Amino acid sequence: TESNRLLAEARREIEEQRERAQIRPKHTFTRLPGFFPRKAEMQTIERTLGGEPAFTVLFGASSVGKTALLREVLSQPQFHVLHFDLRIAGFADLPSLYTRLSTQMEQYFEDIASNMEGYEEFQKEAWCFKHDRINVQNRIADSNDSRARIRTSDVARLMELFQVISALCFQKSNSQTNILQSSLLKYLEPVLIQSTDTMKCLLDSMLVLTKQDKLCHVIHATSDPFYQTWLRQLNVMQHCKIINIGDCTKAETRTFFRDHLIPRVPERLRGRLEFEGLYEAFGGKLAHWQDFITDFVNSHGQLDIRSSSHFLQAHALLNLHIIHSSQAATGAPPGPGDNDTSYTASARESLHPNLGPAGFKIYSPISNPQQGYYSADFTAMQLLKVMSRLTKPDTPYLPYFMLCRELGVRAVDGMVKGRVLDLRWIEPVS
């Protein structure tokens, strides 16, 4: 009876293993359903990927559609994508980062092996990652020593392994079949990697993969306006190409409104929606249009712009900033008169408002929930001054450096950090 039971168990295990092997997650980069095509932006990204391997940073405010755009372009069959979404908290610690990088790379070469003719042998290259992972796991399991845990050097070795195997892969494509037109690509938002050494190691190896060895493209996508400052501090920025994704143009928004939104509204309510008025409020931010129209339909047309959730949130945020700033008892924010002292005192912060001691803490509502909306970096009067200027009809923007000279870097960066203003380093594609 006992041996029968063991035999049955072993059989079940084998069967389960076989099943597991068949349900590998596939290429996760698929097109977003209902994607609204944005020609200029797509062409810019395609052109970048069509050229020499480069390190590209894709900027754009949150919910501007960066991910949708990348997914649309990268789901085309000629691209092989290694995708890391660092907004997911699992990347915060080194062991998860290592494991995720390693499994992704293994998957990448397995995909090449199974999807491309003549590349079957790359199945073996995929095993390199698997066995590296097993070695690391064994090392940790065998030892109670704290030195046995996953270190930056493990990530470095992984990147090196990847570099060597990619080089092999590309040599083959040049000499024999020439079919590997693939661009490997990383989509990163390094919000949560807290280890300075690891981040530096990743960035350095990405520079090697792109600039030096010309093996693949690397794309970083971020909505952090201070990301550029951060990359500059790490001596990476000068090697990067910048693309800025902005909101849609008025013409695009009109098309979206006419073709995608209006058909969702019951006919009797359509008369209450007027494009120009809505455009004044929501501009080219399609996500806000979508939310508004959904709420509008749900409320049977009883919703005006001033009671829409995005308006209420913006309105509340401004009021909270003004009230908190005017009532802040301590740490009197610098006035325009004492810029010099405040600059010296907070030079490090002003380079990146959320730069922690590790130097890599990027502003993130996820990692910094308690600071979420409020900071006493500016006075209520300073904010009101900026607001009144920006609402004048002929003032689409304020020059950053000029305002910094006037109010102090800390105050201006505080408004950006406080999610009132966006800092635009270069003009958007559209």
Next chain:
Amino acid sequence: VGPKLIPITPIMRYAMAEVIEEY
């Protein structure tokens, strides 16, 4: 020339006008 500061969203500019009026 140089970096520009704009309201973080179009609706933020809209809300700014409203708040300025209130103040």
